[in-house]
Amino acid sequence: MTKRPTTKRPTTKRPATKRLTIKRLDELLPLVPTVEDHRNSGFRAILKSISLGPVPRILDVGAGGFAGETTTVHLLDLFPGVVDAVELNAERADVLQKKLGDRVRVINADVSDYVPGAPPDLLVVDLDSNTIPMQYLEVLPKFHGLLPSGAKVISLIIYDCEACYLGEKPLLDKAGYSDQSAFMRSYFGAERLTPAKAASALRKHGWRFLGLVDKWMGAGPGLAVGWLYFSRE
Ligand SMILES: C[S@@+](CC[C@H](N)C(=O)[O-])C[C@H]1O[C@@H](n2cnc3c(N)ncnc32)[C@H](O)[C@@H]1O
Numbered sequence: 732m733t734k735r736p737t738t739k740r741p742t743t744k745r746p747a748t749k750r751l752t753i754k755r756l757d758e759l760l761p762l763v764p765t766v767e768d769h770r771n772s773g774f775r776a777i778l779k780s781i782s783l784g785p786v787p788r789i790l791d792v793g794a795g796g797f798a799g800e801t802t803t804v805h806l807l808d809l810f811p812g813v814v815d816a817v818e819l820n821a822e823r824a825d826v827l828q829k830k831l832g833d834r835v836r837v838i839n840a841d842v843s844d845y846v847p848g849a850p851p852d853l854l855v856v857d858l859d860s861n862t863i864p865m866q867y868l869e870v871l872p873k874f875h876g877l878l879p880s881g882a883k884v885i886s887l888i889i890y891d892c893e894a895c896y897l898g899e900k901p902l903l904d905k906a907g908y909s910d911q912s913a914f915m916r917s918y919f920g921a922e923r924l925t926p927a928k929a930a931s932a933l934r935k936h937g938w939r940f941l942g943l944v945d946k947w948m949g950a951g952p953g954l955a956v957g958w959l960y961f962s963r964e
Pocket of ligand 1: 792793794795796797798799800801802803804817818819820823840841842843857858859860862
């Protein structure tokens, strides 16, 4: 009998950075670790885990920055009805309205001055990253007073300040680091957020933590920016 040659299986060694990515993502995804069809969008992954009423009221704040591609198009794809979209910049508001048509009601306003006709079932807050402190210290408290108990919120967060501003490949200009870091330390008690820290800080402000998800589900330019998902207590 001839002995079959032993074929050596190629070793599939993952680079260390990849392992780190997966570990960090596990830590960040108490919510929907295996959701499919997220298209590398943490926002979409969260939406896919939410069940709202048959025709939910949705308010998308800061909707025009990327002509709705980050938030609005996913909302329209996954929920029926109309999305109310608040955008400060008149030109962007116009582009958004023309692009998305009847299913979006674009309101060209500063969210600080805007009061919705009826409280939304889902509030999305995606303002520019340098205004995240204002988002948590002014916009969210204002909506806390307007939202019914159980209403859902998805809000942009920089969950790792150092990686975002001072890392090897910073995502944002380091000039923004000290303000963002000071905000993170005073609101969340750390400049690197964990689900436990997020839950504790949000509870103090009358919110119930539901999840923390990387913006690009780990497939983006770095692990630092994400979405906090919570509900009104
Ligand atoms: C990161 S972009 C949002 C991207 C958007 N979600 C999308 O899918 O295209 C932030 C947007 O927030 C808007 N913005 C900033 N401050 C605002 C405010 N106080 N009220 C309303 N919109 C604001 C900016 O003009 C910008 O278009």
